Amino acid sequence: MSVGLENFLVVGALLFCIGLFVALSKRNAIGVLMGLELMLNAVNLTLLAFSRFTTSPNPAAGHVFVVFIITVAAAEAAVALALAISVYRNRSTVDVDQITLLRN
Amino acid sequence: MDGVGVTITFWILAVVTLGAALGVMAARNLLHAVLFLILTFIGVAGFFVLLSAEFLAMAQIIIYVGAIAVLVLFAIMLTPHAGRSNGETKMVLPAGLLALCLAAIFVFVLTDTDWSTVSTAPGVGVTGLGEALLSTWVLPFEMASVLLTAALVGAIMLARNPEDEIPEARS
Amino acid sequence: MPFLITDHWYDLRDLANLCNQVLSWLGDFLPHGLVYIIAPVIGFLFAFMLFTLPTQLYLGVLGERRLIGRVQSRLGPNRTGKFGVLQPIADALKLLTKEAFTPTKADRVVMYVAPILFVAPAVMLFAVIPFSHGMIIANVSASLLYFVAVSSLPVLATFMAGWSHNNKYSLFGAIRIVAMTISFEVPLVLALLGLALMMGTINLQDMVEFQRHFHIWMVVVEPLAFGIYFICVSAELNRTPTDIAEAESEIVAGYLTEYSGMKWGLFYGMDIAYAIAASCFAATVFFGGWSFFGLDHWVPPWIIFIAKVYAFYSLFIWTRATLPRLRSDQLMEFAWKYLLPLALFNIFIVATERMLWSKADFGRGWIYVFAVINIALFVAAIPIWARFIGYRPERTPTRARLVREAGGYVPLAPNAAQGDQR
Numbered sequence: 251m252s253v254g255l256e257n258f259l260v261v262g263a264l265l266f267c268i269g270l271f272v273a274l275s276k277r278n279a280i281g282v283l284m285g286l287e288l289m290l291n292a293v294n295l296t297l298l299a300f301s302r303f304t305t306s307p308n309p310a311a312g313h314v315f316v317v318f319i320i321t322v323a324a325a326e327a328a329v330a331l332a333l334a335i336s337v338y339r340n341r342s343t344v345d346v347d348q349i350t351l352l353r354n
Numbered sequence: 355m356d357g358v359g360v361t362i363t364f365w366i367l368a369v370v371t372l373g374a375a376l377g378v379m380a381a382r383n384l385l386h387a388v389l390f391l392i393l394t395f396i397g398v399a400g401f402f403v404l405l406s407a408e409f410l411a412m413a414q415i416i417i418y419v420g421a422i423a424v425l426v427l428f429a430i431m432l433t434p435h436a437g438r439s440n441g442e443t444k445m446v447l448p449a450g451l452l453a454l455c456l457a458a459i460f461v462f463v464l465t466d467t468d469w470s471t472v473s474t475a476p477g478v479g480v481t482g483l484g485e486a487l488l489s490t491w492v493l494p495f496e497m498a499s500v501l502l503t504a505a506l507v508g509a510i511m512l513a514r515n516p517e518d519e520i521p522e523a524r525s
Numbered sequence: 526m527p528f529l530i531t532d533h534w535y536d537l538r539d540l541a542n543l544c545n546q547v548l549s550w551l552g553d554f555l556p557h558g559l560v561y562i563i564a565p566v567i568g569f570l571f572a573f574m575l576f577t578l579p580t581q582l583y584l585g586v587l588g589e590r591r592l593i594g595r596v597q598s599r600l601g602p603n604r605t606g607k608f609g610v611l612q613p614i615a616d617a618l619k620l621l622t623k624e625a626f627t628p629t630k631a632d633r634v635v636m637y638v639a640p641i642l643f644v645a646p647a648v649m650l651f652a653v654i655p656f657s658h659g660m661i662i663a664n665v666s667a668s669l670l671y672f673v674a675v676s677s678l679p680v681l682a683t684f685m686a687g688w689s690h691n692n693k694y695s696l697f698g699a700i701r702i703v704a705m706t707i708s709f710e711v712p713l714v715l716a717l718l719g720l721a722l723m724m725g726t727i728n729l730q731d732m733v734e735f736q737r738h739f740h741i742w743m744v745v746v747e748p749l750a751f752g753i754y755f756i757c758v759s760a761e762l763n764r765t766p767t768d769i770a771e772a773e774s775e776i777v778a779g780y781l782t783e784y785s786g787m788k789w790g791l792f793y794g795m796d797i798a799y800a801i802a803a804s805c806f807a808a809t810v811f812f813g814g815w816s817f818f819g820l821d822h823w824v825p826p827w828i829i830f831i832a833k834v835y836a837f838y839s840l841f842i843w844t845r846a847t848l849p850r851l852r853s854d855q856l857m858e859f860a861w862k863y864l865l866p867l868a869l870f871n872i873f874i875v876a877t878e879r880m881l882w883s884k885a886d887f888g889r890g891w892i893y894v895f896a897v898i899n900i901a902l903f904v905a906a907i908p909i910w911a912r913f914i915g916y917r918p919e920r921t922p923t924r925a926r927l928v929r930e931a932g933g934y935v936p937l938a939p940n941a942a943q944g945d946q947r
Contacts, residue, residue, distance in 0.1 A: 251356065251357070251358060251361050252355060252356045252357075252360075252361065253355045253360055253361055253364045254355075254471065255469050255471050256464055256465055256469070257364060257368075258401070258405070259464045260460075260461055260464055260465070261368050261371065261372065261401070263457065263460035263461060263464060264372055264375075264457060264460075264461075265371065265372065265375055265394075265398075266456075266460070267453045267454075267456050267457035267460065268372070268375040268376060268378075268379060268453070269375070270449075270452070270453050270456065271379060271449050271450055271452075271453035272375075272378055272379050274445060274448075274449035274452070274453075275442045275443055275445055275446040275449040275450070276440065276441075276442060276443070277437075277439075277440075277441045277442060277443045278384055278436070278437065278439070278440060278441075280384065280426060280429060280430060280433075281384065281387065281440055283426065284378055284387060284388070284391050284426070285378075287391065287395075287418070287422065288375055288378065288391070288394060291394065291395065291398045291418075294398070294402075294410075294414075295398055295401055295402075298401075298402060298405045298407050298410065299405060301405075301407075301475065301478070302405045302406060302407075302474075302475055303469070303471040303472065303473075303475060304469070304470065304471060304472065304475060305472055305475050305476070308486075308490065309475065309476055309478055309482070310478045310482050310483055310485075310486035310490075311486075312478075313407060313409075313410060313478050313482075313483050313486070314483065314486050314487055314490075314491050314494075316407075316410055317410070317413070317483070317487065318494060318498055320410075320413060320414065320417055320418070321498045321501070321502065322498070322501065323418075323422070324417055324418075324421060324422055324502075324505075325501055325502050325504075325505035326505070327422045327425060327426070328425060328505050328506070328509040329505050329508050329509050329512070331425055331426065331428075331429040331509075331513075332508070332509035332510075332512035332513040333512055334429055334433070335429060335432050335433060335512070335513045336512045336513060338432075338433040338436055342435055342436070343436055343437075344433055344436040344437075345436070345437065346443065347443055347444070357558065358557070358558040359558050359561055385632075385635070385688065386634075386635075389635070389685070392681060408665055408666050408667045409666075409667045409670065409727075412667050412670035412671055412673070412674040413670070415674035415675075415677070415678075416670070416673055416674045416677055416714075419674075419677065419678065419681065420674070420677030420678075420680065420707075420710070421707065423681065424680065424681070424684070424703055424707060427684060427703075428703070431696075431700065479666065480666065480667060480727060
């Protein structure tokens with residue numbers, strides 16, 4: 251009746267794979283961003299699980315890394331959504347299948 | 355971590371988080387997908403509390419649920435004529451195959467490896483985190499603030515309405 | 526010394542003694558771990574059912590309407606019961622028996638979930654508030670952040686409510702409320718950061734201990750933080766003068782347009798519960814919590830705390846009765862241009878003071894010096910910053926003239942012509 255490191259790691263891995271599927275397969279650009287956020291959350295979970303269950307010369311490294319990932323994810327979400335709005339203004343769609351000007 | 359309470363909490367949180375992530379994948383309406391995403395964020399914050407990282411759990415809720423999810427909702431609202439469907443592209447089958455294979459590899463490697471774990475590492479409290487951020491990792495800390503400023507300016511420039519500059523309303 | 530609060534289980538002046546005794550007695554014959562579920566339930570019953578719900582009904586509904594009525598020269602509700610004491614019960618009965626219809630094209634599931642998502646954070650907020658030395662339900666190590674985190678959840682519920690109605694006025698209300706809330710959250714968190722800096726902790730119980738140790742209230746040490754907190758929290762709670770979300774004269778009822786019956790009642794009631802939670806939080810952090818310069822050794826601390834909460838909530842009611850509503854662009858300008866720089870200035874001052882204090886090894890007298898300096902800076906910074914951004918007060922405010930029959934509360938101007946008096 252105990253919860254070990256592997257439990258947290260498996261949850262993180264499954265969350266990462268679901269996020270990967272969402273990021274690769276959604277048609278809406280905002281859906282792709284949601285998958286990206288799921289992947290970043292899974293990484294945060296894995297980092298904190300390692301920080302909790304293993305010893306290291308820098309015990310706060312996991313927490314500091316998570317702080318930076320959250321920061322960068324917030325900045326990236328803001329810029330990605332601003333890009334999506336800008337693309338919408340020019341093409342009136344956010345469908346990734348129809349934003350194909352750079353293709354051949 | 356031993357104990358009935360911890361085990362029950364872990365399994366409930368795991369079911370809620372993974373179920374909500376599957377909801378993001380499977381919801382037909384984009385707005386429902388965003389609501390499931392919010393539930394995923396809250397579930398992950400619960401995991402952070404379970405891992406004795408309470409400051410990060412609160413930061414997760416404030417930043418992800420309180421700011422990023424709201425940002426996504428605003429972006430959905432500012433794109434009114436785009437489709438609100440949460441459908442998939444043509445790449446759904448290869449993506450699904452990739453995700454499934456990756457999940458299998460991950461689960462096998464993670465359960466098969468012999469991690470050298472201790473049952474409780476020395477905890478990092480808020481003071482420990484603060485000291486680490488401002489002594490050992492002060493350079494990335496400052497660079498993160500520069501990054502945020504750059505993202506702020508960039509997002510404002512990208513999302514600004516190009517033609518009509520809204521005249522200042524006098525108060 | 527006699528009459529000091531003790532640890533005996535029958536000393537009801539600190540209810541935690543009784544609670545711990547009951548829990549240890551229950552833990553003797555219940556399976557292990559079940560006690561951890563019963564303890565929060567007991568805490569919920571005490572904090573929410575016995576304290577918040579009656580306060581919400583009687584101070585929040587009846588007291589507010591009567592006080593606002595008295596400010597506006599009219600009586601409040603006084604028909605139901607002797608002094609209107611049955612008014613909240615009458616309100617609740619009316620809401621329970623109303624038909625709650627949902628529009629045809631509205632999103633039914635989201636519309637059903639939104640009131641639930643609005644109620645949950647209101648109840649969760651009372652879990653970290655210290656009513657006494659041992660009376661906290663959950664002594665989380667980051668309670669201040671817990672408060673900020675949980676109070677950013679109802680924003681999502683109101684947005685879900687506004688969106689799901691399929692009604693453009695609801696959507697307007699939802700957009701305005703979200704924009705306003707996230708704008709006012711930034712100065713709020715910065716003001717609380719200044720507070721956490723000075724006290725050196727983000728745990729609410731440690732903050733009360735700090736104020737008790739130094740015999741000073743933080744409202745005197747950081748008045749700028751208190752002013753910013755008060756304005757921002759009344760914006761977060763959608764109280765007038767910042768209640769553009771539910772502006773009755775502007776957008777029907779905003780995000781509450783299509784809600785009727787008890788769903789509307791939940792939103793309204795939990796609005797008041799959030800205001801009570803914000804008052805509890807302000808009483809803990811700014812006004813010393815359950816301590817009162819040594820009186821808390823004799824008098825039950827939770828009575829002192831409840832008195833402070835009521836006083837602070839009356840401050841909310843007073844502001845609501847007095848000030849008119851601001852326009853939404855005026856609000857945004859106020860938050861970003863005025864409050865945010867003031868909050869940053871506050872952090873700068875507090876950080877400097879804390880550093881000087883740590884050089885002096887945290888001697889006791891320094892904090893009173895800091896209090897005097899901060900009050901002087903507070904009084905100076907507000908008009909100087911306002912002039913700097915360009916707010917100018919009216920030089921010749923016009924006074925209202927009342928009809929002679931009313932007696933006239935304002936003395937008539939001495940150079941008024943005789944002809945315009947009847």
